[in-house]
Amino acid sequence: MVGTKLTIIVSSDANEGWAGRLEIDGTDRDYGAISARDYNDVTRDWEGSHLEAAGTSAKVTYDADSLKTSVGLVSDSTGVPGDWFVVDYTATNVGNCHVGFYEDFLRGSDDRNPFDPSPGPVVLIHELVFSHVPTRDFTGDANVNFADFAVLASFQGVTNCADLNQCEGTDLDADGDVDSDDMMLFADYWLEKTE
Numbered sequence: 001m002v003g004t005k006l007t008i009i010v011s012s013d014a015n016e017g018w019a020g021r022l023e024i025d026g027t028d029r030d031y032g033a034i035s036a037r038d039y040n041d042v043t044r045d046w047e048g049s050h051l052e053a054a055g056t057s058a059k060v061t062y063d064a065d066s067l068k069t070s071v072g073l074v075s076d077s078t079g080v081p082g083d084w085f086v087v088d089y090t091a092t093n094v095g096n097c098h099v100g101f102y103e104d105f106l107r108g109s110d111d112r113n114p115f116d117p118s119p120g121p122v123v124l125i126h127e128l129v130f131s132h133v134p135t136r137d138f139t140g141d142a143n144v145n146f147a148d149f150a151v152l153a154s155f156q157g158v159t160n161c162a163d164l165n166q167c168e169g170t171d172l173d174a175d176g177d178v179d180s181d182d183m184m185l186f187a188d189y190w191l192e193k194t195e
């Protein structure tokens with residue numbers, strides 16, 4: 001659902017250094033966004049996005065250019081099996097968003113700078129696909145409840161939503177009216193929370 005925030009956790013069963021990234025390419029960025037936590041501008045590290053198990057020198061970077069948005073993930077040899085990284089995802093628009101999970105094959109160089117990794121083979125390990133439907137949280141308080149139902153009910157039977165700012169989002173199937181079809185689409189997300 002648009003507005004929903006999810007947490008992506010990268011876990012490992014290895015105890016060794018590793019490098020990879022989560023990435024959203026091209027127009028997929030119109031539908032979803034990834035972000036890292038707690039940037040430290042001294043160490044240039046998103047220190048809230050790597051967990052203890054990733055090792056004492058783990059680093060997380062964030063990079064956005066005209067082609068892609070990526071969160072770089074680097075663990076070190078003091079890492080232990082467990083949850084290594086945490087990355088936030090937000091559904092921003094109706095549609096599909098693919099998030100690629102890549103491994104960077106850059107190991108073997110102990111003086112490698114994790115902030116400026118040399119180009120190397122990058123392998124797509126897994127792809128997450130999120131499908132976003134229109135929000136049912138018409139009041140914008142991150143919960144779908146009676147207050148939202150009241151908004152929907154206030155437009156029930158209206159047939160000119162195109163002239164009324166899409167009936168404040170309650171015309172969920174976007175066919176211009178608010179009727180029992182929209183009610184059913186709403187009910188599917190009853191008591192949903194977006195955070």
Ligand SMILES: [Ca+2]
Nearest residue numbers: 137139141143
């Ligand atoms: Ca609400």
Ligand SMILES: [Ca+2]
Nearest residue numbers: 171173175177
């Ligand atoms: Ca409708």
Ligand SMILES: [Ca+2]
Nearest residue numbers: 175177179181
């Ligand atoms: Ca209808």
